[in-house]
Amino acid sequence: MRFADLVEVYDRIEATTKRLEMTELLVGLVRATPKEDLARVVYLTQGRIHPDYEGIELGLAEKMVTRVLAHATGLEEARIQRMWKEKGDVGLVAEEAIATRRQKSLESTPLTVAKVYENLDAIARESGEGSQERKIRLLSDLLGHASPREARYIVRMVVGKMRLGVADMTIIDALASTFATKADRDRVERAYNVCSDLGEVARVVAAKGLKGLDEIHLKLFRPIRAMLAERLETLEAILERMDKAALEYKYDGLRVQAHVSPEKIQLFSRHLENITGQFPEIVEGLKTAVRDREAILEGEAVPVDANTGEFLPFQEVSRRRGRKTDVERMAKEFPVTLFAFDCLLRNGEDLTPRAYSDRRKNLESMMKAAEGIRLSKVHVTSDVKEAEAFFDEALQAGCEGLMAKALDSRYEAGARGFQWIKFKKEYSAELNDTIDLVIVGAFAGRGKRAGSYGALLMAAYDEKADVFRTTCKLGTGFDDETLRTLPERLKSRRRDRRPPRVDSKLEADVWFDPEAVLEVRGAELTISPVHTAAWDAIRPGAGLAIRFPRFTGRWRDDKGPEDATTVHELLEMYRGQLKQTKKPVPRSA
Ligand code: AMP
Numbered sequence: 266m267r268f269a270d271l272v273e274v275y276d277r278i279e280a281t282t283k284r285l286e287m288t289e290l291l292v293g294l295v296r297a298t299p300k301e302d303l304a305r306v307v308y309l310t311q312g313r314i315h316p317d318y319e320g321i322e323l324g325l326a327e328k329m330v331t332r333v334l335a336h337a338t339g340l341e342e343a344r345i346q347r348m349w350k351e352k353g354d355v356g357l358v359a360e361e362a363i364a365t366r367r368q369k370s371l372e373s374t375p376l377t378v379a380k381v382y383e384n385l386d387a388i389a390r391e392s393g394e395g396s397q398e399r400k401i402r403l404l405s406d407l408l409g410h411a412s413p414r415e416a417r418y419i420v421r422m423v424v425g426k427m428r429l430g431v432a433d434m435t436i437i438d439a440l441a442s443t444f445a446t447k448a449d450r451d452r453v454e455r456a457y458n459v460c461s462d463l464g465e466v467a468r469v470v471a472a473k474g475l476k477g478l479d480e481i482h483l484k485l486f487r488p489i490r491a492m493l494a495e496r497l498e499t500l501e502a503i504l505e506r507m508d509k510a511a512l513e514y515k516y517d518g519l520r521v522q523a524h525v526s527p528e529k530i531q532l533f534s535r536h537l538e539n540i541t542g543q544f545p546e547i548v549e550g551l552k553t554a555v556r557d558r559e560a561i562l563e564g565e566a567v568p569v570d571a572n573t574g575e576f577l578p579f580q581e582v583s584r585r586r587g588r589k590t591d592v593e594r595m596a597k598e599f600p601v602t603l604f605a606f607d608c609l610l611r612n613g614e615d616l617t618p619r620a621y622s623d624r625r626k627n628l629e630s631m632m633k634a635a636e637g638i639r640l641s642k643v644h645v646t647s648d649v650k651e652a653e654a655f656f657d658e659a660l661q662a663g664c665e666g667l668m669a670k671a672l673d674s675r676y677e678a679g680a681r682g683f684q685w686i687k688f689k690k691e692y693s694a695e696l697n698d699t700i701d702l703v704i705v706g707a708f709a710g711r712g713k714r715a716g717s718y719g720a721l722l723m724a725a726y727d728e729k730a731d732v733f734r735t736t737c738k739l740g741t742g743f744d745d746e747t748l749r750t751l752p753e754r755l756k757s758r759r760r761d762r763r764p765p766r767v768d769s770k771l772e773a774d775v776w777f778d779p780e781a782v783l784e785v786r787g788a789e790l791t792i793s794p795v796h797t798a799a800w801d802a803i804r805p806g807a808g809l810a811i812r813f814p815r816f817t818g819r820w821r822d823d824k825g826p827e828d829a830t831t832v833h834e835l836l837e838m839y840r841g842q843l844k845q846t847k848k849p850v851p852r853s854a
Contacts, residue, residue: 792804
């Protein structure tokens with residue numbers, strides 16, 4: 266297939282604003298494409314050359330491309346730079362530059378789709394010493410033969426800015442309408458959900474028709490598209506719908522799909538990027554945790570504070586992205602725990618058609634204890650009261666809420682349905698201001714903090730009762746020096762027993778007279794069955810807690826304990842902000 270024919274369709278796709286018209290253009294394109302070129306056309310149309318999970322990406326620096334353009338056209342680099350500034354799109358710069366250069370020699374061979382794909386693939390794979398030079402040569406080779414319009418798209422692909430806006434589902438529509446009937450569209454989509462590779466689906470359906478798609482199975486090291494959840498507003502509604510359900514803690518972290526074999530382990534994100542390099546501690550943990558030879562597992566990765574045992578905001582981990590050299594250090598500082606919640610493949614057997622309860626049994630029997638790997642907490646019930654108690658427990662553990670799963674449901678790749686229903690906490694409100702809290706207790710440190718305190722127990726002031734009621738454990742935001750000197754600094758206030766003016770359900774390792782005030786920044790206020798601030802005020806049997814508290818570094822020596830933030834203020838903040846947001850607080854990451 267000539268590349269010019271493909272580019273003509275791109276031009277028309279770019280000009281349309283109607284989704285229907287776009288689908289028609291794509292259907293025309295798929296029909297006109299020879300079978301052997303179809304996979305390449307599918308990848309190129311999406312601005313990639315391989316499925317995302319393979320991690321083979323284009324993305325040359327635009328600056329480098331302008332240099333190649335200068336070289337290929339004989340125009341001055343400064344002029345190309347000026348054009349780039351004006352147009353802001355190197356694709357358009359390439360088009361104009363090629364148009365203004367001298368006429369192509371007549372014998373120049375026209376570009377084919379295969380040739381363009383081959384060179385782009387080679388550019389993406391080049392690495393190591395001398396690779397820049399080789400990339401430049403491969404790109405010059407293409408531009409030397411390209412028409413102005415072809416150059417526009419080649420350059421956009423090369424810098425990773427193709428952006429035709431063609432969604433996966435539109436390509437699936439086009440494939441279905443060419444090789445199947447409308448009624449069979451779901452089979453095409455299913456194949457895609459299982460293999461996450463539209464090029465592969467195109468190749469198979471073009472060569473073998475619909476029947477061929479049934480041969481696409483779940484495979485180790487090729488991620489499956491994740492099953493998604495619906496949402497309902499109450500636990501009652503959920504249990505009405507499912508009757509009996511498996512309720513699991515809903516951890517607030519990053520979804521991880523782990524592919525495990527004796528030779529290697531790979532991790533994929535919810536968007537199917539390969540994230541193995543970002544989580545060495547999960548890879549290590551899985552080596553011990555998985556008893557079986559082969560497995561595909563799913564779980565949620567959450568950073569855990571080694572000292573408080575509490576979850577940390579996910580930002581602590583997302584900073585690892587793209588910082589290869591720091592990963593090892595960060596993995597030590599903020600290690601994540603993987604809470605495994607599903608098992609999709611075991612020793613070559615695809616478990617996705619099996620019922621949830623069966624998969625869960627498999628999951629439990631194939632895992633053994635290992636550092637950093639745990640099973641998601643689950644409770645099977647049809648009783649609303651029991652469900653509510655489990656929900657409170659989940660919040661207390663620092664989770665977002667619960668995930669309800671139908672016991673007889675199969676794993677539906679890529680689908681959002683009521684087989685999984687999420688229920689997030691409604692009782693929470695964002696915190697914008699810092700607050701001042703009083704130190705009333707401390708917990709012994711572990712690991713790096715051995716010998717000092719791992720976390721402090723913090724309280725707000727209750728004016729009416731003239732007591733201090735706890736609202737969080739504080740273990741984040743301390744620099745090494747502060748940590749080291751904490752015991753000395755607090756020594757004079759230390760008590761062996763809980764001081765009478767402190768109201769706490771938690772048993773601290775050491776207690777302090779409520780005197781020292783620290784400035785604290787928190788993410789939000791949430792109800793809590795362990796902290797005593799505003800007890801019973803919002804819900805019977807629950808108080809208010811600060812989620813993700815962090816010491817700002819400021820000791821409020823200017824404040825006495827009675828000047829600290831009061832329980833009444835916390836309540837006001839909670840109520841005021843709940844009104845403003847009126848929705849569950851967004852995920853922290
Ligand atoms: P949401 O992102 O709010 O739509 O909720 C769905 C996400 O919750 C999933 O994609 C997972 O990343 C996460 N999650 C946390 N805990 C669980 C669990 N026990 N089962 C399934 N998903 C979970």
